[in-house]
Amino acid sequence: MTDPQRVVVLAHEKFPDRAKTATGVLKYADYDVVAVLDRDNPGTSAADHRRDLPDVPVVASMADAPDADALLVGISPIGGAFDETWRDDVRTALERGCDLISGLHYFLAEDEEFARLADEHGCDINDVRKPRDDLGVAQGKSADVDAEVVLTVGTDCSVGKMTATLELVEAARERGIDAGFIPTGQTGIMIAGWGNPIDRVVSDFTAGAVEEMILEKGDEHDVLFVEGQGSIVHPAYSAVTCGILHGSMADKLVLCHEATREAIHGYEEFALPDLSEYVSLYENLADPVHEADVVAGMLNTSHVDDDVEAAEAVDAFADELGVPAVDPVRFGAADLVDEVF
Amino acid sequence: MTDPQRVVVLAHEKFPDRAKTATGVLKYADYDVVAVLDRDNPGTSAADHRRDLPDVPVVASMADAPDADALLVGISPIGGAFDETWRDDVRTALERGCDLISGLHYFLAEDEEFARLADEHGCDINDVRKPRDDLGVAQGKSADVDAEVVLTVGTDCSVGKMTATLELVEAARERGIDAGFIPTGQTGIMIAGWGNPIDRVVSDFTAGAVEEMILEKGDEHDVLFVEGQGSIVHPAYSAVTCGILHGSMADKLVLCHEATREAIHGYEEFALPDLSEYVSLYENLADPVHEADVVAGMLNTSHVDDDVEAAEAVDAFADELGVPAVDPVRFGAADLVDEVF
Numbered sequence: 249m250t251d252p253q254r255v256v257v258l259a260h261e262k263f264p265d266r267a268k269t270a271t272g273v274l275k276y277a278d279y280d281v282v283a284v285l286d287r288d289n290p291g292t293s294a295a296d297h298r299r300d301l302p303d304v305p306v307v308a309s310m311a312d313a314p315d316a317d318a319l320l321v322g323i324s325p326i327g328g329a330f331d332e333t334w335r336d337d338v339r340t341a342l343e344r345g346c347d348l349i350s351g352l353h354y355f356l357a358e359d360e361e362f363a364r365l366a367d368e369h370g371c372d373i374n375d376v377r378k379p380r381d382d383l384g385v386a387q388g389k390s391a392d393v394d395a396e397v398v399l400t401v402g403t404d405c406s407v408g409k410m411t412a413t414l415e416l417v418e419a420a421r422e423r424g425i426d427a428g429f430i431p432t433g434q435t436g437i438m439i440a441g442w443g444n445p446i447d448r449v450v451s452d453f454t455a456g457a458v459e460e461m462i463l464e465k466g467d468e469h470d471v472l473f474v475e476g477q478g479s480i481v482h483p484a485y486s487a488v489t490c491g492i493l494h495g496s497m498a499d500k501l502v503l504c505h506e507a508t509r510e511a512i513h514g515y516e517e518f519a520l521p522d523l524s525e526y527v528s529l530y531e532n533l534a535d536p537v538h539e540a541d542v543v544a545g546m547l548n549t550s551h552v553d554d555d556v557e558a559a560e561a562v563d564a565f566a567d568e569l570g571v572p573a574v575d576p577v578r579f580g581a582a583d584l585v586d587e588v589f
Numbered sequence: 590m591t592d593p594q595r596v597v598v599l600a601h602e603k604f605p606d607r608a609k610t611a612t613g614v615l616k617y618a619d620y621d622v623v624a625v626l627d628r629d630n631p632g633t634s635a636a637d638h639r640r641d642l643p644d645v646p647v648v649a650s651m652a653d654a655p656d657a658d659a660l661l662v663g664i665s666p667i668g669g670a671f672d673e674t675w676r677d678d679v680r681t682a683l684e685r686g687c688d689l690i691s692g693l694h695y696f697l698a699e700d701e702e703f704a705r706l707a708d709e710h711g712c713d714i715n716d717v718r719k720p721r722d723d724l725g726v727a728q729g730k731s732a733d734v735d736a737e738v739v740l741t742v743g744t745d746c747s748v749g750k751m752t753a754t755l756e757l758v759e760a761a762r763e764r765g766i767d768a769g770f771i772p773t774g775q776t777g778i779m780i781a782g783w784g785n786p787i788d789r790v791v792s793d794f795t796a797g798a799v800e801e802m803i804l805e806k807g808d809e810h811d812v813l814f815v816e817g818q819g820s821i822v823h824p825a826y827s828a829v830t831c832g833i834l835h836g837s838m839a840d841k842l843v844l845c846h847e848a849t850r851e852a853i854h855g856y857e858e859f860a861l862p863d864l865s866e867y868v869s870l871y872e873n874l875a876d877p878v879h880e881a882d883v884v885a886g887m888l889n890t891s892h893v894d895d896d897v898e899a900a901e902a903v904d905a906f907a908d909e910l911g912v913p914a915v916d917p918v919r920f921g922a923a924d925l926v927d928e929v930f
Contacts, residue, residue: 451828455826455827467620484729488792493827
């Protein structure tokens with residue numbers, strides 16, 4: 249992917265609560281976000297909308313944005329289509345020489361106008377959802393790297409695995425641990441600036457596409473934190489979860505859950521099993537390929553308003569798992585990193 | 590896929606022991622195989638080479654083959670490339686108006702000469718390894734079909750899951766059971782004449798591509814036998830296995846194993862777990878999506894010369910699993926079908 253320094257993030261009409269990619273990039277990317285495009289909120293700051301976001305100006309269009317070297321699409325309509333109301337912003341960005349970074353299903357590089365403008369102005373178009381075509385099957389070699397490999401696993405989709413992983417990386421680095429981040433989804437890839445979109449690769453290459461990243465970074469860091477996907481009991485996405493578990497050959501697992509979640513999101517007829525069953529399933533499934541223990545829990549309490557209740561929920565979660573747990577966004581992951589890594 | 594009546598199977602220099610697709614088609618397809626192409630053995634019969642194969646003439650080239658409506662590529666070189674020494678046969682087939690059926694990685698429909706000849710002679714080119722592009726995520730609906738769903742699962746790749754599944758279908762039909770076959774790999778697809786190549790679909794669609802087939806056939810039969818792939822403890826292919834397990838929402842599992850196999854084929858540093866561990870893993874992983882029990886075992890004893898030894902191995906396998914077992918190729922699956930389905 250492009251290695252940008254100054255990035256404008258497009259998040260029209262969905263910022264911040266339906267703009268997971270935009271907020272992820274604002275919070276965790278190494279590059280500077282210099283503006284958010286949201287035609288509903290020009291003149292505000294990202295920090296006005298959510299206390300955990302930095303003080304970045306929100307402007308109505310690319311024409312109002314400061315100097316930048318990339319435009320990043322920070323929202324995704326259902327189906328991953330391109331919204332034609334964004335065309336002016338993308339066109340302006342290319343005319344100003346900005347690269348494009350997008351995780352849409354609709355590949356911007358295959359849009360005739362964008363391809364032509366990119367060519368004329370010397371811009372790169374990064375469609376991060378498009379897997380490289382030289383991926384292959386896993387060799388079972390991930391455990392050979394020097395780094396300890398830590399994988400976040402979930403009770404469901406959308407419980408906060410990416411955020412938990414990035415919070416762990418930040419907390420570990422603050423503690424002086426040389427920690428690397430292995431992205432596996434489009435937002436993680438946009439934040440990290442590299443990576444394979446595991447949910448889009450050929451199914452036979454699921455583990456292989458993870459292994460390739462572990463082998464690439466595994467001797468550069470002391471600990472690798474791998475972003476998990478889906479859930480091992482998900483009716484649709486368990487294949488990806490299983491491929492990441494075996495492809496990463498993780499040494500340690502961190503179980504992520506959302507407080508109050510009781511059924512699979514979008515598949516409400518499937519109840520979530522008990523937490524202890526998740527622990528057994530993940531550990532027993534990992535074991536024949538590479539032994540891994542659940543060493544910590546991460547509870548997303550964003551739907552719990554009261555701080556005391558949230559803290560109690562975290563304690564109950566830790567008790568049920570029998571390992572230390574935290575809500576890394578609400579309470580920070582520093583203590584847990586000290587205890588576990 | 591094309592619905593052929595009379596098929597010529599290309600298997601040059603590899604027939605029969607390194608021609609798994611060719612022998613699978615000879616044994617199990619509903620259409621007639623009218624000749625096998627093997628330039629090493631012209632003038633022989635398939636039955637001369639292996640007692641379980643039918644009496645089909647082996648000829649040196651397509652020019653020597655009888656009337657047919659399709660040429661099927663029944664072997665696959667490493668990497669799935671097209672062997673240029675086959676070009677004359679393929680050209681001749683197209684000039685005679687035959688459709689092509691191929692599971693190579695190299696798509697024959699994208700070969701300029703073959704595409705042109707197919708167009709000129711009105712032939713279809715079926716590259717069965719190429720997934721349809723309208724597949725999607727699973728909805729968790731496979732259990733809604735009328736049919737009982739039976740899935741073969743394995744201790745490893747290449748232990749005989751496809752053969753076991755097809756033998757079960759044949760034995761069930763002989764017993765008067767209305768049994769359907771759900772293919773998931775290229776050879777199964779060539780035999781059945783339809784199906785999704787699950788190992789080639791986008792990883793997020795692994796379960797969905799299985800579910801689509803179950804929903805299509807699930808109300809037409811009383812029992813569906815689903816061809817399994819890989820193994821849930823395979824360092825490279827477990828994702829596909831997991832997706833088929835959850836996507837099929839199988840009611841019953843049949844565990845397939847090869848006698849004397851002790852490590853993952855091609856990944857010899859990974860020992861196979863105990864059989865009881867496989868049973869627990871498959872059942873526990875299935876359970877949160879749809880409860881499934883291992884109800885039978887299938888032991889491939891093709892590497893055991895002596896019939897008595899083979900029978901003893903089957904008995905020991907059944908004892909260890911605690912369910913009925915058989916080698917369906919060596920001893921037939923009829924009794925087991927009576928007992929279990």
